[in-house]
Amino acid sequence: xxxxxxxxxxxxxxxxxxxxxxxxxxxxxxxxxxxxxxxxxxxxxxxxxxxxxxxxxxxxxxxxxxxxxxxxxxxxxxxxxxxxxxxxxxxxxxxxxxxxxxxxxxxxxxxxxxxxxxxxxxxxxxxxxxxxxxxxxxxxxxxxxxxxxxxxxxxxxxxxxxxxxxxxxxxxxxxxxxxxxxxxxxxxxxxxxxxxxxxxxxxxxxxxxxx
Amino acid sequence: xxxxxxxxxxxxxxxxxxxxxxxxxxxxxxxxxxxxxxxxxxxxxxxxxxxxxxxxxxxxxxxxxxxxxxxxxxxxxxxxxxxxxxxxxxxxxxxxxxxxxxxxxxxxxxxxxxxxxxxxxxxxxxxxxxxxxxxxxxxxxxxxxxxxxxxxxxxxxxxxxxxxxxxxxxxxxxxxxxxxxxxxxxxxxxxxxxxxxxxxxxxxxxxxxxx
DNA sequence: CCTTGTCTTAACCAAATAGTTAAACTGAAT
DNA sequence: ATTCAGTTTAACTATTTGGTTAAGACAAGG
Numbered sequence: 001x002x003x004x005x006x007x008x009x010x011x012x013x014x015x016x017x018x019x020x021x022x023x024x025x026x027x028x029x030x031x032x033x034x035x036x037x038x039x040x041x042x043x044x045x046x047x048x049x050x051x052x053x054x055x056x057x058x059x060x061x062x063x064x065x066x067x068x069x070x071x072x073x074x075x076x077x078x079x080x081x082x083x084x085x086x087x088x089x090x091x092x093x094x095x096x097x098x099x100x101x102x103x104x105x106x107x108x109x110x111x112x113x114x115x116x117x118x119x120x121x122x123x124x125x126x127x128x129x130x131x132x133x134x135x136x137x138x139x140x141x142x143x144x145x146x147x148x149x150x151x152x153x154x155x156x157x158x159x160x161x162x163x164x165x166x167x168x169x170x171x172x173x174x175x176x177x178x179x180x181x182x183x184x185x186x187x188x189x190x191x192x193x194x195x196x197x198x199x200x201x202x203x204x205x206x207x208x209x210x211x
Numbered sequence: 212x213x214x215x216x217x218x219x220x221x222x223x224x225x226x227x228x229x230x231x232x233x234x235x236x237x238x239x240x241x242x243x244x245x246x247x248x249x250x251x252x253x254x255x256x257x258x259x260x261x262x263x264x265x266x267x268x269x270x271x272x273x274x275x276x277x278x279x280x281x282x283x284x285x286x287x288x289x290x291x292x293x294x295x296x297x298x299x300x301x302x303x304x305x306x307x308x309x310x311x312x313x314x315x316x317x318x319x320x321x322x323x324x325x326x327x328x329x330x331x332x333x334x335x336x337x338x339x340x341x342x343x344x345x346x347x348x349x350x351x352x353x354x355x356x357x358x359x360x361x362x363x364x365x366x367x368x369x370x371x372x373x374x375x376x377x378x379x380x381x382x383x384x385x386x387x388x389x390x391x392x393x394x395x396x397x398x399x400x401x402x403x404x405x406x407x408x409x410x411x412x413x414x415x416x417x418x419x420x421x422x
Numbered sequence: 423c424c425t426t427g428t429c430t431t432a433a434c435c436a437a438a439t440a441g442t443t444a445a446a447c448t449g450a451a452t
Numbered sequence: 453a454t455t456c457a458g459t460t461t462a463a464c465t466a467t468t469t470g471g472t473t474a475a476g477a478c479a480a481g482g
Contacts, residue, residue, distance in 0.1 A: 031330075033331070172374050
């Protein structure tokens with residue numbers, strides 16, 4: 001009776017029921033919000049009975065809360081790691097853009113979800129997240145100021161530079177449906193356009209901060 | 212009996228019931244979205260009986276549709292006018308940035324509303340809500356290509372330039388709560404930061420497209 | 423004053439949806 | 453095989469919520 005643990009049907013879906021529920025809930029909550037996602041829908045996507053949602057996660061609110069926490073706590077450390085590293089600024093910016101665009105293109109709805117959630121409960125956030133996970137942009141700020149002092153880049157407030165970079169990375173993906181409307185692009189053209197963003201953003205940013 | 216028209220209780224709230232309903236609905240829909248806003252809540256905010264909502268606007272969907280149309284149609288024509296004008300490119304970009312940031316800073320929730328709802332209910336938006344006369348960016352595109360040909364700006368796809376400009380204008384306001392979290396700014400500092408955006412974006416963009 | 427059309431309300435209805443329960447299933451330990 | 457704990461389901465209940473209805477208020481005109 002050593003360690004042959006609860007194998008309980010781990011074969012069919014390869015994942016535990018609890019996890020399948022959580023994944024389904026995450027997808028739907030992130031895409032449709034608390035009110036837009038329905039419990040039955042979540043159950044269907046997880047391929048289980050609706051009662052199991054309540055068996056594992058007492059209520060819709062609780063389930064949503066756990067999802068929100070997980071999403072936030074997964075998103076921030078990744079950014080933090082990039083922003084706080086000590087590698088040379090130019091290289092760091094290039095890596096950041098590549099990585100960030102890659103990340104968002106695979107998780108289109110996450111930024112909007114976090115922003116919406118942050119707007120709903122501005123204070124709850126600081127209880128939700130591990131304090132250590134909060135990105136500390138000081139390293140980045142110092143690097144920018146050093147490069148400015150050396151004359152390698154033009155004077156610019158580091159805060160503006162950081163936000164500008166993030167804006168250029170995030171916005172086109174978040175506003176994806178608008179591309180179709182405003183630029184009149186087909187689905188294929190939209191994908192082509194978004195694929196070009198990594199290089200485009202890097203060119204744009206580096207040109208914008210040249211001395 | 213000259214011109215003493217239907218005064219019908221225009222005194223108490225100074226506004227017609229129909230208008231009060233519409234205003235309440237706009238506030239709540241913009242803030243909470245279609246699913247998040249409840250009819251009873253709208254009625255309460257308007258200070259009237261719930262049945263009146265259906266008396267004036269048949270259903271929730273219809274009411275939402277009218278609100279969404281109004282919100283969008285207040286924003287787009289102005290943009291359109293700017294984008295389609297024939298004034299010199301540099302001047303046009305500067306005016307666009309000034310105007311756009313001004314507009315957004317006074318209606319912070321509108322872009323978020325449009326983007327969120329567009330992502331949640333793309334069909335409804337494209338079929339019923341969006342106006343037929345969207346901004347036509349062709350003039351802008353042509354101007355950019357001309358300036359590139361003349362060697363006044365560096366080569367860049369006009370679509371990317373347009374999206375970059377919009378991204379730099381919109382994103383910081385949409386992501387306002389993130390500023391506090393990521394940059395660690397106080398409310399006063401956030402306002403200061405956002406006030407600097409007009410000049411910052413113009414500098415950044417013009418520098419980025421220099422030959 | 424009485425009628426008429428517009429506006430407004432309280433009470434009600436029906437559908438959707440969150441949540442509960444009791445029973446059945448399952449696999450493992452006794 | 454029996455028990456037992458954890459898991460799962462179908463059927464059910466309770467609540468929320470969009471929508472309706474019938475009756476009343478109310479001004480304006482006859």
